[in-house]
Amino acid sequence: MPSAPAPPPVLHPRFPASSFSCPRRTHPSPRTRPRRLSAAREMPWPHVLTVAGSDSGGGAGIQADIKACAALGAYCSSVITAVTAQNTAGVQGVHLVPEEFIRQQLNSVLSDMSVDVVKTGMLPSAGIVQILCESLRKFPVKALVVDPVMVSTSGDALSDPSTLTNYRDELFSMADIVTPNVKEASKLLGGIPLLTVSDMRDAAASIHKFGPRYVLVKGGDMPDSSEAIDIFFDGKEFVELHGHRIKTRNTHGTGCTLASSIAAELAKGSTMLHAVRVAKNFVESALHHSKDLVIGNGPQGPFDHLFRLKCPPYNIGSQQMFNPDSLFLYAVTDSRMNKRWDRSIEDAVKAAIEGGATIVQLREKDAESREFLEAANACVEICKSRGVPLLINDRVDIALACNADGVHVGQSDISAREVRELLGPGKIIGVSCKTPAQAEQAWNDGADYIGCGGVFPTTTKANNPTLGFEGLKAVCLASKLPVVAIGGINATNAGSVMELGLLNLKGVAVVSALFDRECVMTETRGLRSILTDAFACFRS
Ligand SMILES: Nc1ncnc2c1ncn2[C@@H]1O[C@H](COP(=O)(O)OP(=O)(O)OP(=O)(O)O)[C@@H](O)[C@H]1O
Ligand SMILES: Cc1ncc(CO)c(N)n1
Numbered sequence: 036m037p038s039a040p041a042p043p044p045v046l047h048p049r050f051p052a053s054s055f056s057c058p059r060r061t062h063p064s065p066r067t068r069p070r071r072l073s074a075a076r077e078m079p080w081p082h083v084l085t086v087a088g089s090d091s092g093g094g095a096g097i098q099a100d101i102k103a104c105a106a107l108g109a110y111c112s113s114v115i116t117a118v119t120a121q122n123t124a125g126v127q128g129v130h131l132v133p134e135e136f137i138r139q140q141l142n143s144v145l146s147d148m149s150v151d152v153v154k155t156g157m158l159p160s161a162g163i164v165q166i167l168c169e170s171l172r173k174f175p176v177k178a179l180v181v182d183p184v185m186v187s188t189s190g191d192a193l194s195d196p197s198t199l200t201n202y203r204d205e206l207f208s209m210a211d212i213v214t215p216n217v218k219e220a221s222k223l224l225g226g227i228p229l230l231t232v233s234d235m236r237d238a239a240a241s242i243h244k245f246g247p248r249y250v251l252v253k254g255g256d257m258p259d260s261s262e263a264i265d266i267f268f269d270g271k272e273f274v275e276l277h278g279h280r281i282k283t284r285n286t287h288g289t290g291c292t293l294a295s296s297i298a299a300e301l302a303k304g305s306t307m308l309h310a311v312r313v314a315k316n317f318v319e320s321a322l323h324h325s326k327d328l329v330i331g332n333g334p335q336g337p338f339d340h341l342f343r344l345k346c347p348p349y350n351i352g353s354q355q356m357f358n359p360d361s362l363f364l365y366a367v368t369d370s371r372m373n374k375r376w377d378r379s380i381e382d383a384v385k386a387a388i389e390g391g392a393t394i395v396q397l398r399e400k401d402a403e404s405r406e407f408l409e410a411a412n413a414c415v416e417i418c419k420s421r422g423v424p425l426l427i428n429d430r431v432d433i434a435l436a437c438n439a440d441g442v443h444v445g446q447s448d449i450s451a452r453e454v455r456e457l458l459g460p461g462k463i464i465g466v467s468c469k470t471p472a473q474a475e476q477a478w479n480d481g482a483d484y485i486g487c488g489g490v491f492p493t494t495t496k497a498n499n500p501t502l503g504f505e506g507l508k509a510v511c512l513a514s515k516l517p518v519v520a521i522g523g524i525n526a527t528n529a530g531s532v533m534e535l536g537l538l539n540l541k542g543v544a545v546v547s548a549l550f551d552r553e554c555v556m557t558e559t560r561g562l563r564s565i566l567t568d569a570f571a572c573f574r575s
């Protein structure tokens with residue numbers, strides 16, 4: 036029997052019938068476009084663009100990316116590179132989207148929307164990698180997460196071997212992090228076997244030479260053990276990330292989920308190591324909560340990215356490490372003020388925490404070292420017992436001696452890069468920045484946050500130029516790191532700073548308005564409530 040003629044394609048009425056494409060319309064970036072709403076009313080939404088393939092089974096690829104971003108509070112747009120016929124048994128077919136149509140999707144999203152982070156998954160041909168690189172040069176974003184998807188855990192090939200060269204030579208040098216699994220790491224390095232954690236370290240170091248800022252070699256597919264170990268490498272130091280290995284068949288899409296969770300955390304303002312830790316923890320928790328689900332009949336099932344909806348409280352898997360939200364109300368002590376009000380550093384710190392300070396910095400410009408260390412030791416205990424991070428201004432020696440949570444440095448102190456070398460990867464490092472260039476340098480040096488100011492005139496620092504809101508905005512928009520505003524901030528003006536609605540502005544740092552006052556606790560409490568109201572107002 037002759038087959039029936041194919042029905043005409045159903046086109047959107049606006050599109051010309053001869054083509055599936057509509058003429059390209061570009062829009063100015065929302066950052067340069069006049070705002071329709073007042074800044075205080077515009078609700079920021081961290082934005083990840085995933086450039087990846089569709090998994091018909093719904094567990095990996097684009098589908099995993101969108102679910103992971105949604106679960107972690109980021110918006111996810113998607114450029115689809117390929118459509119796979121895939122289920123819990125493996126990959127039955129791959130259909131590539133035409134390269135020019137991928138370029139068109141990239142243009143549509145990147146020319147219109149303010150994308151914070153691009154995450155890549157399946158890039159099945161060398162041409163697609165090239166097109167992506169061109170688009171990223173045209174529309175730079177804050178961070179690029181490259182999951183070099185080549186082989187699925189089921190062992191099926193997901194990209195043409197010819198893409199290897201483009202990955203290594205073009206895309207990796209633009210990437211902030213690349214996240215190969217052990218099979219992919221082996222392929223990238225010419226097929227060397229990776230059998231041990233030590234092999235994974237060597238592979239991370241070799242892949243780092245291709246140009247990414249960070250490398251994460253994932254150990255999900257390593258032979259049986261009670262732990263799932265990933266290796267993080269920043270070019271100098273390795274961090275072994277240990278997680279519980281969940282005994283389950285439902286591990287399809289762990290890699291895609293991990294990379295898009297990293298992207299979501301970066302879009303929210305996290306530092307890289309923090310983002311990776313949160314992402315790994317998220318995957319582990321999702322696997323744990325989904326371990327007995329049954330979807331499909333094959334050997335590898337999907338898991339539930341939205342498990343948190345079913346099991347409040349919603350903070351499962353939260354970690355005790357640097358959380359940019361802790362910058363919300365940053366109390367900075369001042370020795371002269373303590374002397375003026377006849378209070379010890381310890382009493383000042385206790386009162387600030389009692390009033391609601393979320394992080395504390397000891398800034399003792401003219402204290403004797405021994406006396407300072409004694410006070411710092413006491414403050415470490417006070418802060419630890421109350422779950423508030425304690426940083427030391429400038430004095431790396433004191434921070435090391437009292438095992439503080441980190442150090443804050445200014446532009447004329449030793450550089451964040453040197454502080455990182457001395458303190459190691461697990462400590463918090465903040466840098467005072469007045470310009471976008473300094474913010475960029477802080478990111479390159481491996482800092483965790485920047486302090487930006489003086490926003491208003493201040494008496495605490497002599498000869499300190501005032502940036503105003505415009506200066507603060509310029510630095511926030513350029514900064515890849517979370518920002519805390521500082522300089523002359525008090526109960527009268529703190530609300531207006533938060534109401535600027537800048538996405539990575541996480542809080543305010545205050546000296547005089549807390550410590551040059553009779554009752555530190557009352558002042559801190561008052562300021563905390565003002566900040567909470569202002570924050571709620573711009574989020575609503
Ligand atoms: N059974 C498990 N229990 C806990 N964590 C796991 C398990 N399997 C994988 N992981 C973690 O999931 C993340 C992704 O690693 P994996 O090596 O599975 O990536 P992948 O092979 O690229 O994933 P896929 O191809 O299935 O999307 C890593 O952090 C890894 O440690
Ligand atoms: C579409 C797609 N992307 C990535 C992976 C890797 O898990 C997969 N299995 N399918």
Ligand SMILES: [Mg+2]
Binds near residue numbers: 216255256286289290
């Ligand atoms: Mg895997």
